[in-house]
Amino acid sequence: MKAGNFMKSSKHILLLTPGFPKDENDVSCIPPLQEFLNSFKARFPDSRFSVISLHYPYRNKDYYWNGIRIIPINGKNSRIKKPFLWFNTVKQAKNINKNNKIDTIHSLWLGECAMLGNILADKFDCEHICSLMGQDVNSTNRYLKRLINKEIKIVAISENQANLFRDLTKRQVDEIINWGIDDRPINNFERDIDLLGVGSLIPLKNYSLFIRLVEQISKKNPSINCKLVGAGPELSKLKAMVKERKVEKNIELIGLLSRTEIFELMQRSMILVHPSTFEGFGYVFAEALINGMNIVSFNVGCTQNHLKWFIAKDEQDFINIAQDLLKTTLDFVPVNLFPLDETVESYASIYGIK
Numbered sequence: 621m622k623a624g625n626f627m628k629s630s631k632h633i634l635l636l637t638p639g640f641p642k643d644e645n646d647v648s649c650i651p652p653l654q655e656f657l658n659s660f661k662a663r664f665p666d667s668r669f670s671v672i673s674l675h676y677p678y679r680n681k682d683y684y685w686n687g688i689r690i691i692p693i694n695g696k697n698s699r700i701k702k703p704f705l706w707f708n709t710v711k712q713a714k715n716i717n718k719n720n721k722i723d724t725i726h727s728l729w730l731g732e733c734a735m736l737g738n739i740l741a742d743k744f745d746c747e748h749i750c751s752l753m754g755q756d757v758n759s760t761n762r763y764l765k766r767l768i769n770k771e772i773k774i775v776a777i778s779e780n781q782a783n784l785f786r787d788l789t790k791r792q793v794d795e796i797i798n799w800g801i802d803d804r805p806i807n808n809f810e811r812d813i814d815l816l817g818v819g820s821l822i823p824l825k826n827y828s829l830f831i832r833l834v835e836q837i838s839k840k841n842p843s844i845n846c847k848l849v850g851a852g853p854e855l856s857k858l859k860a861m862v863k864e865r866k867v868e869k870n871i872e873l874i875g876l877l878s879r880t881e882i883f884e885l886m887q888r889s890m891i892l893v894h895p896s897t898f899e900g901f902g903y904v905f906a907e908a909l910i911n912g913m914n915i916v917s918f919n920v921g922c923t924q925n926h927l928k929w930f931i932a933k934d935e936q937d938f939i940n941i942a943q944d945l946l947k948t949t950l951d952f953v954p955v956n957l958f959p960l961d962e963t964v965e966s967y968a969s970i971y972g973i974k
Contacts, residue, residue, distance in 0.1 A: 630666040630667065630668070631667050631668070631723040631724060631971055631972065631973055632667075632669075632670070632721060632722050632723050632724075633667065633668070633669050633722075633723065633724045633725075633726055634669075634671075634672065634716060634722045634724070634725045634740070635669055635670070635672070635726050635727075635728070636672050636674070636709070636725065636726070636727040636733040636737050637650070637653070637671065637672075637673050637674070637727075637728040637729075638675045638676070638729060638731070638732075638733060639673055639674075639676035639677075640653075640671055640673035640676065640677065640685070640690055640692070641685060642679070643683070643685065644685060644686060646677075647878065647879045648876075648878070648879060649676070651879060652799035652800070652801070652901070652903050653728070655799075655800070655801060655802060655960055656800070656960070656963055656964065656967070657669060657686070657688065658686055659800075659802070659961070659963075659964050660967065660968070661686070661687065661688070663961075663964050663965075663968070664964075667971075667973060668720070670689050670691070670716050670720075670722075671688060671689065671690045671691065672691045672693065672709055672712055672713060673690060673691070674693050674695045674709060674733065675693070675695040675696060675697050676692075677692050677694075678692075678694055679692050679694060680692065680694050691712050691716075693705055693708050693712070702732075706732070706736060709736050710736065710739065710740065713736075713740050713744075714743070721744075722740075722744050723746055723747070723971075723972070724746055724747045724748075724971050725737045725744070725746060726748075726751070726971075727748065727749070727750045728751050729750075729753045729754075730750055730752055730756040730757070730761065730764060731761065731763045732763070733750075734748075734750040734763060734767055734772065735763055735766070737750065737772070738767060738770050738771075738772060741771075741772075747773065747971075747972070748771070748772045749772070749773045749775060749970060749971075750767075750775065751775045751777060752774065752775065752776050752777060752781055752785060752793070752900065753777065753900050753901075754781075754898075754899070754901070755824075755898070755900070756900075757776075757781055757784050757785050757900065758788075759788055764788065764789065765789075768789045768791050769791075773794045773795070774791070774793045774794050774795075775793065775795045775796070775797050775970070776793040776795070776796045776797075777797065777798060777799055777900055777901040777922070778796065778899075778901050778902075778921050778922040779796055779922075780899075780919065780920060780921055780922070780923065781900050781901070781921070782796050794970075797966040798901065798922055798958045798963060799901050799906070799958065799963060800906075800960035800961065800962055800963030801907065801956065801958055801959075801960055802910075802960045803910055803954065803956055804883060804911065806887060806911065806912055807884070807887055809884070809887045809888045810888065811889065811890050811952060812845060812888055813845055813846070813847055813885065813888050813889040814844050814845050814846055814889075814891065815830070815833070815834065815844070815846040815847075815889070815890070815891050815893045815942065815946075816846070816847050816848075816849070816885060816886065816889035816891070816893065816913070817847070817850070817892070817893050817894065817895075818848075818849045818850060818882055818885075818886075818904050818907075818908075819850050819894065819904060820851070820852045821848075821850045821851055821852030821853065821854040821855050821858060822853060822854055823854060824898055825850075825852075825854075825896045825897075826895040826896055827848060827850075827854065827858055828858065828861060829895040829935055829938060829939075830846075830848060830871075830893050830895055831858060831861050831867065832865070832939070833893065833895075833942055833943075834846050834867050835865040835866075836939055836943070837870075837942070837946065838867055838870045841946070842869075844946075845870065846870055846871040846872070846893075847871065847872045847874055847885065847889075848871060848874065849874045849875070849876075849877050849882055849885065850874075850875070850876070851875055851876045855873070883907070883911055886907065886911035886912075886913055887911050887912060889913055890913065890914065890946075890950055890952070891913065891914045891915070891916060891942065891945055891950070892904065892905070892908040892914070892916070892917075893916055893942060894916070894917040895917070895918065895935075895938060896917070896918070896920055897918065897920065898921075899920040899921030899922070900921060901921045901922050902917075902921030902922055905917070905921065905922055905923075905929075906922070906956075906957065906958045909929075909954070909955045909957060910954050910956050911954065912952035912953060912954045912955075913928075913952070914928045914929070914930070914945065914950050915928065915930065916930050916932060916938060916941050916945065917929070917930075917931060917932070918931065918932055918938070919931050922957075922958065924957050926955070926957065928955055930945065
């Protein structure tokens with residue numbers, strides 16, 4: 621353990637992230653991080669977080685989010701701004717450390733935040749933890765080879781992600797810490813939606829399979845009711861596919877909704893259909909389960925063996941499982957496989973607080 625990192629509950633953690641909520645109402649921006657920070661502060665009120673957000677929100681002035689100081693650098697994902705962005709991040713971190721010694725740097729994504737975190741950890745003689753978040757564990761990530769041999773504690777957010785990281789780098793992660801979620805009250809809604817999809821409309825999420833599934837089921841069950849929530853570059857293609865397959869009456873592409881609205885839809889839905897071919901964690905799984913849903917997915921992210929979770933081997937298996945589930949009696953009891961308390965306690969341990 622580096623100098624100054626004795627165990628104490630009043631530790632100061634600098635969080636480096638590409639994005640952060642612009643205010644307390646921006647609940648769709650990295651929801652697991654928001655839940656984690658609020659819960660951590662409640663559990664360890666003497667701890668202190670400072671956050672430097674490199675790209676989002678698009679503003680230059682510091683602000684407070686639930687009592688935590690946020691320093692936005694306003695990079696706006698601009699390549700031209702990179703040198704200024706990195707210089708300003710280091711400058712802001714030095715000012716933070718000057719006023720209140722940083723005990724731990726926690727970077728999100730094994731990318732530029734981890735690179736800057738590594739530089740700053742050397743300057744401040746403190747621990748550096750990096751949480752892998754998703755597609756940063758990819759052979760195309762140029763930061764991967766640069767950083768794997770550095771003195772960084774690597775945290776995976778699922779076992780699948782940890783295995784992929786090991787296969788790519790020949791290095792084991794230091795910890796696997798799932799993103800946790802708190803239980804929510806369940807309303808007594810009628811489960812009138814058969815299949816629900818929630819996610820970004822990008823090729824990786826593979827929602828064309830969802831539409832093919834609806835087409836298949838509608839041949840025998842013309843009243844099937846399905847909804848897809850999300851936005852993204854695949855929207856036009858998926859709309860055209862819905863029309864071409866003549867399932868406009870069976871599946872509605874809703875667009876973006878608030879988290880509260882999504883949870884209400886989840887409590888009206890029987891099965892979460894999530895055909896994504898890759899997830900780092902897949903927070904939507906945790907959200908679906910605490911809202912009483914059953915799940916059909918591939919073996920991606922945080923998949924677990926559970927009576928409410930059905931894992932497909934391939935696309936035809938995916939379709940078969942969903943069809944069979946709609947013929948069976950399902951239970952809608954909420955389940956929390958990823959308690960937030962466990963996430964908080966795990967990070968408190970790795971921060972050296974307990």
